[in-house]
Amino acid sequence: MTKNNEQRGELATFLRTRRARLSPTDVGLPRTARRKTVGLRREEVAQLAGVGVTWYTWLEQGREINVSVQVLDSLAQTLRLSAEEKAHLFLLAGQVPLQHPAPQQEQVSPFLQKLLEHQRSSPAYIMGRRWDVLAWNRAACQVITNFAALPVEERNIMRFIFTYEESRHRFVDWEAMAQRILAQFRASSSHYRDDEQLGALITDLQHCSPEFACWWPRHEVQGRQAGQKKLLHPQAGLLELDHSTFQIDGSPGLKMVIYLPANEETAKKLELLYKQETIAGGVAHLG
Numbered sequence: 001m002t003k004n005n006e007q008r009g010e011l012a013t014f015l016r017t018r019r020a021r022l023s024p025t026d027v028g029l030p031r032t033a034r035r036k037t038v039g040l041r042r043e044e045v046a047q048l049a050g051v052g053v054t055w056y057t058w059l060e061q062g063r064e065i066n067v068s069v070q071v072l073d074s075l076a077q078t079l080r081l082s083a084e085e086k087a088h089l090f091l092l093a094g095q096v097p098l099q100h101p102a103p104q105q106e107q108v109s110p111f112l113q114k115l116l117e118h119q120r121s122s123p124a125y126i127m128g129r130r131w132d133v134l135a136w137n138r139a140a141c142q143v144i145t146n147f148a149a150l151p152v153e154e155r156n157i158m159r160f161i162f163t164y165e166e167s168r169h170r171f172v173d174w175e176a177m178a179q180r181i182l183a184q185f186r187a188s189s190s191h192y193r194d195d196e197q198l199g200a201l202i203t204d205l206q207h208c209s210p211e212f213a214c215w216w217p218r219h220e221v222q223g224r225q226a227g228q229k230k231l232l233h234p235q236a237g238l239l240e241l242d243h244s245t246f247q248i249d250g251s252p253g254l255k256m257v258i259y260l261p262a263n264e265e266t267a268k269k270l271e272l273l274y275k276q277e278t279i280a281g282g283v284a285h286l287g
Contacts, residue, residue, distance in 0.1 A: 005062070007193065011092040012062040014219040018079040019045055019060075026080065049074040067093045084187045084223040091190045106254060108135040115256075121267075121274035122260050123241070129253030130198045131157040131185060142273045143233060143241075143259070144170070158185055158201065162209035172230035172238075175211070182215050183222040190221075192253070224255070228262055236269040 020039035024031050027040065027048055046056040051071060058065055072093055076086040106128040116124050116137040123143045125136035133155040136147045145166060147155050154160075161167045161178050168174045192198050205212040226244040233239050240262040248254040261267035 004064075007092060007094070008062040008064065010219075011089075012060050013217065014089065014092060015060050015075070015079070017217075017219045018081065018085070022080060027078065045075070045078055048078040051075075067095065069095050082222075085221050088187055088190050088221040091193075106132070106134055106251075108254070112248065112256070119258060121270040122258060123270075124256065124258045126248070126254060126256050127157060129188070129192050129195065130201055131188070133157060134254070139259075139270065139274055142276075143231065143239065143270070156201070157181070158205060158212075162205055162212045170231050170233075172232060177229065178211060179215055179220070180222060180227075182212065183220040184224045186216070186219070187221040187223060229259070233269075233273075236273055238266075239269060240266050 019042070022040045024040065024044070027044075029040075029044060042057055042060060043053045046053040049056070049071070051074070055065065059067065069090075072086075072090055072095055075081075076089055081089060108126050112126060113135055116126065116135055119137055119139065121139050123137065123140040125140045125144075125147070126134050128134050133147050141147055145160060145164070158181070161171075161181055171177050189198055189202070202216070206216060207213075224245040226242065228240065228242050231239045231241065241259040242262045243257060243259045246256045246258070248256060261270055
């Protein structure tokens, strides 16, 4: 299968999954008594989007047809897509240019490394376009996992979440968290469809993780938003952390993730962990 065929197939699957999650009442249509189709019918989507039924059917079949920006806008509105889902739709349809080719070697500048260190007891790390963890501070090792002790090829957020048993015990409500992370990863990875190593990572995760293999075909996409995570630390107990992700200006694909204590009790626990000499070597490391 060529890359173009694969991309058309992904576009077709994405449209089908978005159509399946809507009911007629969601889009202002009356609900009929007998209805075998899960979600909207193809003809209903076509009618609401103002396109031909046959043309839309071909689109969902992954046929080689051109899709205009105007039609994509209409489909996004009809299918009630979020901003992230709409961007994903445009990428799959080839209407949004990919980001400039990222450099093969992703590097963290000394200033960014210093910025990580100055977060002190607040866990923070920088990840690349494949979600490899490139740099981190001591608090990240103490609270999330000891990145310094992992082999370089294993320092990846998706690998940690989906293939390490430690993550299942560390994160409260692991399943809901993992599904959100996967949706964010799919939205992010759409920008780097030609990255062979990223494709290999996705294939490997499908083989190694039953959950990843089950959820990946759902085509859920989300932007990385601020939120809160609850972790069960083996020494400190429950930690409630607010977190946010920041795009690093001038470095396509690099993002910094910072966790802050959500309450005073967690702040005290983080400060105590920071003071303990649990990580040998110093305050931060580079991969």
